Amino acid sequence: xxxxxxxxxxxxxxxxxxxxxxxxxxxxxxxxxxxxxxxxxxxxxxxxxxxxxxxxxxxxxxxxxxxxxxxxxxxxxxxxxxxxxxxxxxxxxxxxxxxxxxxxxxxxxxxxxxxxxxxxxxxxxxxxxxxxxxxxxxxxxxxxxxxxxxxxxxxxxxxxxxxxxxxxxxxxxxxxxxxxxxxxxxxxxxxxxxxxxxxxxxxxxxxxxxxxxxxxxxxxxxxxxxxxxxxxxxxxxxxxxxxxxxxxxxxxxxxxxxxxxxxxxxxxxxxxxxxxxxxxxxxxxxxxxxxxxxxxxxxxxxxxxxxxxxxxxxxxxxxxxxxxxxxxxxxxxxxxxxxxxxxxxxxxxxxxxxxxxxxxxxxxxxxxxxxxxxxxxxxxxxxxxxxxxxxxxxxxxxxxxxxxxxxxxxxxxxxxxxxxxxxxxxxxxxxxxxxxxxxxxxxxxxxxxxxxxxxxxxxxxxxxxxxxxxxxxxxxxxxxxxxxxxxxxxxxxxxxxxxxxxxxxxxxxxxxxxxxxxxxxxxxxxxxxxxxxxx
Amino acid sequence: xxxxxxxxxxxxxxxxxxxxxxxxxxxxxxxxxxxxxxxxxxxxxxxxxxxxxxxxxxxxxxxxxxxxxxxxxxxxxxxxxxxxxxxxxxxxxxxxxxxxxxxxxxxxxxxxxxxxxxxxxxxxxxxxxxxxxxxxxxxxxxxxxxxxxxxxxxxxxxxxxxxxxxxxxxxxxxxxxxxxxxxxxxxxxxxxxxxxxxxxxx
Numbered sequence: 109x110x111x112x113x114x115x116x117x118x119x120x121x122x123x124x125x126x127x128x129x130x131x132x133x134x135x136x137x138x139x140x141x142x143x144x145x146x147x148x149x150x151x152x153x154x155x156x157x158x159x160x161x162x163x164x165x166x167x168x169x170x171x172x173x174x175x176x177x178x179x180x181x182x183x184x185x186x187x188x189x190x191x192x193x194x195x196x197x198x199x200x201x202x203x204x205x206x207x208x209x210x211x212x213x214x215x216x217x218x219x220x221x222x223x224x225x226x227x228x229x230x231x232x233x234x235x236x237x238x239x240x241x242x243x244x245x246x247x248x249x250x251x252x253x254x255x256x257x258x259x260x261x262x263x264x265x266x267x268x269x270x271x272x273x274x275x276x277x278x279x280x281x282x283x284x285x286x287x288x289x290x291x292x293x294x295x296x297x298x299x300x301x302x303x304x305x306x307x308x309x310x311x312x313x314x315x316x317x318x319x320x321x322x323x324x325x326x327x328x329x330x331x332x333x334x335x336x337x338x339x340x341x342x343x344x345x346x347x348x349x350x351x352x353x354x355x356x357x358x359x360x361x362x363x364x365x366x367x368x369x370x371x372x373x374x375x376x377x378x379x380x381x382x383x384x385x386x387x388x389x390x391x392x393x394x395x396x397x398x399x400x401x402x403x404x405x406x407x408x409x410x411x412x413x414x415x416x417x418x419x420x421x422x423x424x425x426x427x428x429x430x431x432x433x434x435x436x437x438x439x440x441x442x443x444x445x446x447x448x449x450x451x452x453x454x455x456x457x458x459x460x461x462x463x464x465x466x467x468x469x470x471x472x473x474x475x476x477x478x479x480x481x482x483x484x485x486x487x488x489x490x491x492x493x494x495x496x497x498x499x500x501x502x503x504x505x506x507x508x509x510x511x512x513x514x515x516x517x518x519x520x521x522x523x524x525x526x527x528x529x530x531x532x533x534x535x536x537x538x539x540x541x542x543x544x545x546x547x548x549x550x551x552x553x554x555x556x557x558x559x560x561x562x563x564x565x566x567x568x569x570x571x572x573x574x575x576x577x578x579x580x581x582x583x584x585x586x587x588x589x590x591x592x593x594x595x596x597x598x599x600x601x602x603x604x605x606x607x608x609x610x611x612x613x614x615x616x617x618x619x620x621x622x623x624x625x626x627x628x629x630x631x632x633x634x635x636x637x638x639x640x641x642x643x
Numbered sequence: 644x645x646x647x648x649x650x651x652x653x654x655x656x657x658x659x660x661x662x663x664x665x666x667x668x669x670x671x672x673x674x675x676x677x678x679x680x681x682x683x684x685x686x687x688x689x690x691x692x693x694x695x696x697x698x699x700x701x702x703x704x705x706x707x708x709x710x711x712x713x714x715x716x717x718x719x720x721x722x723x724x725x726x727x728x729x730x731x732x733x734x735x736x737x738x739x740x741x742x743x744x745x746x747x748x749x750x751x752x753x754x755x756x757x758x759x760x761x762x763x764x765x766x767x768x769x770x771x772x773x774x775x776x777x778x779x780x781x782x783x784x785x786x787x788x789x790x791x792x793x794x795x796x797x798x799x800x801x802x803x804x805x806x807x808x809x810x811x812x813x814x815x816x817x818x819x820x821x822x823x824x825x826x827x828x829x830x831x832x833x834x835x836x837x838x839x840x841x842x843x844x845x
Contacts, residue, residue: 168829178840184818189826
């Protein structure tokens with residue numbers, strides 16, 4: 109451990125409030141959120157800097173004149189009568205005797221280091237020991253802001269539970285999502301379904317600085333299938349699949365979710381329920397098939413609905429007639445083929461193409477996911493019975509997540525169910541959103557891994573940290589994130605929270621995807637003399 | 644080590660300090676300087692913290708003796724009896740002891756013997772004694788000195804800095820040691836540091 113920069117010594121601490129280190133270095137050389145290590149007598153404590161503070165042993169020293177003091181006085185006072193401290197939040201501890209090679213690895217902090225334990229900047233080995241070495245399930249997501257050391261995400265932990273990527277517009281959420289998806293596809297243990305509302309994941313897209321970046325289909329070829337909504341071409345090319353939704357799959361609650369988009373009146377749910385009671389699954393095709401006033405009157409009478417309300421609903425839902433993807437009847441194979449592809453492990457990106465409206469997106473994502481979820485549920489239950497043919501884990505990537513997971517919607521949508529049930533049926537979510545405060549608390553608290561880019565709103569920061577330990581410290585770190593390509597990574601996928609400068613999605617990344625497989629495990633072996641294992 | 648001329652004789656002594664009568668009237672050793680007393684076991688070191696000149700008979704106050712064209716040195720030449728009735732005393736805080744070749748910068752085990760001679764330290768001895776800073780604490784801990792302890796420490800820093808041949812490195816460390824000891828006493832610390840700052844930095 110030679111050559112590590114010593115930062116100071118521990119002078120105060122408690123399990124509840126964290127540690128205070130008196131600094132021996134210029135506080136300007138440190139950053140909130142930096143990863144540091146306190147060396148206790150027997151344990152090493154992996155910690156984050158949560159605050160930096162200027163202190164004076166006597167408040168009067170703070171009133172010293174700024175100018176005119178002999179340098180000698182200043183030099184003598186510096187670090188003794190006037191000094192800086194760092195507040196550290198310890199997350200993990202590791203027995204000093206046990207080297208990082210040992211399989212036990214770092215554990216949650218249950219004690220504190222003694223007075224005057226030295227604090228060091230984390231070394232390469234510390235990062236590797238905590239975050240794992242690139243390769244296999246360890247996916248390099250970036251580096252610490254000031255050091256060039258890979259920080260890895262454990263993809264098995266990351267996908268095991270639902271996760272969230274949050275950040276305001278322009279922070280690089282979708283690039284990060286693309287990087288993560290590429291990593292997960294590369295890893296190969298999980299099958300992805302991506303609802304690509306803005307048509308940016310499958311094929312090449314232009315970046316803000318006018319360059320072009322490849323899509324996942326470009327990178328992975330036929331491992332990734334492109335599915336178009338309706339019978340449209342995507343980028344002038346026919347898609348691998350075309351998703352059609354049968355009207356019988358639409359339930360009244362699916363449309364209630366879209367009350368705002370359809371501008372539905374408060375009577376609409378009642379009318380839809382009456383229709384549903386009368387016609388069952390055929391309710392929507394019945395409603396949309398009505399053409400004349402007489403037909404409308406007859407139908408409203410038949411369902412014992414108020415005519416005005418009935419008429420209003422009919423008018424508003426007429427929009428759906430123009431949706432090519434929504435058909436009164438859909439051949440069985442249309443959806444079945446997509447399900448089979450997913451079951452076989454082909455990743456699917458659902459491109460909305462011309463239907464880039466929130467209405468289409470919400471309606472389709474919800475209905476299609478429900479169908480898929482049912483299938484996975486059946487397969488999983490079958491697997492429990494027969495112990496054979498375990499379904500592959502499915503990760504659904506969902507943008508504009510607050511639309512499905514708002515406190516009102518989360519009870520009704522399939523996504524609320526998936527998020528709450530977690531991994532019971534081998535389906536989890538990766539939600540991407542810019543307004544996490546719009547998402548139901550219960551759902552937020554179930555998110556295993558959270559990737560937080562810069563968020564301006566306090567409520568959003570608070571929402572991201574729902575049910576996380578040490579929220580205060582983490583909120584402080586989040587507030588200090590750079591505008592772009594910097595995230596706070598926390599939760600199930602990493603052993604402790606960490607600030608990451610995310611790796612760029614560029615030609616180097618494409619190349620790395622090829623090379624990573626081979627190089628990383630070899631590096632680990634050279635370092636530790638064994639193959640990588642779980643933390 | 645060539646023995647230097649004694650400065651004076653111990654006329655009062657206790658575990659904390661000694662009082663000596665100076666052999667030279669009006670010339671006590673400088674404030675903040677180091678002195679020593681040879682004892683049967685070795686040496687006791689003390690730091691001069693006060694000096695004063697007055698009449699031998701505490702009941703009789705000195706009176707002014709200057710006249711026209713008779714002042715300063717001339718007063719003493721014309722009043723030779725003054726050498727007999729006046730005396731100069733100085734106080735020095737005990738700050739260290741050398742026994743059996745071991746130098747310790749702490750209170751001596753016994754007070755210096757009464758009527759023993761008090762000697763100055765050679766530059767070499769000053770250098771050796773000031774290699775450690777532990778005696779700063781002794782000096783600052785004493786209560787009831789005629790002068791504020793920080794003033795005495797400041798005088799000592801100037802004295803040692805000069806004796807050590809303007810040793811900047813020593814002065815820097817001494818400043819930090821003083822800061823450590825006085826970090827909760829703004830006035831005291833600033834007194835020490837402002838007084839000890841090297842002339843070219845003021």
